[in-house]
Amino acid sequence: MLQNIKSLFAIALVVSTAEFVTARTHHGTTLLPRPTVLPSPYHPTTPFVKSPRRTKTCFVDALGNGQDDGPQILAAFHKCNNGGTVAFLDPLYTIGTALDLTFLSSVDVAIQGTLQFTPDIDYWEANAFKLIYQNATVFWQIGGTDVNIYGNGLGTLDGNGQVWYDRYAVDIYVLRPILLGIVGLHGGSISGLKLRRSPQWYNFLANSTNVIYDGLDISGASSSKNPAKNTDGYVMNIWIIRCFSCRFTFRGQEAYDTNNGFC
Secondary structure (H helix, E strand, O other), rough: OOOOOHHHHHEOOOEEOOOOOOOOEEOOOEEEEOEEEEOOOOOOOOOOOOOOOOOOOEEOOOOOOOOOOHHHHHHHHHHHHOEEEEEEEOOOEEEEOOOEEEEEEEEEEEEOOOEEOOOOHHHHHHHHHEEEEHHHHOOOOEEEEEEEEEEOOOOEEEEEOOOHHHOOOOOOOOOOOEEEEEEEEEEEEOOOOEEEEEOOOOOOEEEEEEEEOOOOEEEEEOOOOOOOOOOEEEEEEOOOOEOOOEEEOOOOOEEEOOOEOOO
């Protein structure tokens, strides 16, 4: 059973200060700087530790043509663990491999393209990580210490959820992966990402402390007569969730800006 989480969770406002001064490019594309994300307007009782500057960069080149980028993504995280940045600058990456990234230490994840998970229901039912809670599963799980995942308003995670929306209409027991699983992360942030078409919940946070979420744009509607079921923005086991400056789109129709409110 998942442990009760005694953690800080805030959806913060971005401070515009950039972490890097010198721009880096790869194949003509500039790697955007890591934003400084701080808890605001509420503050934790202990200071939020600022991540140090990263000293190495691993650029992941997409294989293209629907080939699975999963293995090389995993290799990049091993190579740039302990003080590096893993950068996704290509327009589209395909992930067809379940990725266990709970070993990370002092890593930035810069996503400026789209990371799209394959719509292979049989594979993900067999290989997605099982979280026990309500039979939840995740495509990938990210944890460790001092990890920042940011998209600067450009990066997108795409769960290819339509095949699950349609399958669920005839099989309510199909396992539907969660788009982003943060499991055992202590210190870090998730910011500036577009989350699209998750098969089930969009975010799952467990057994983590001092994690800030900021500026996530969550949207996903079914393109068939079968609705997108159980596509909650956040599912987590913590005491208080306060939401600041987050935009949600419900069934592709209504947008909510939850400033100074509760989720």
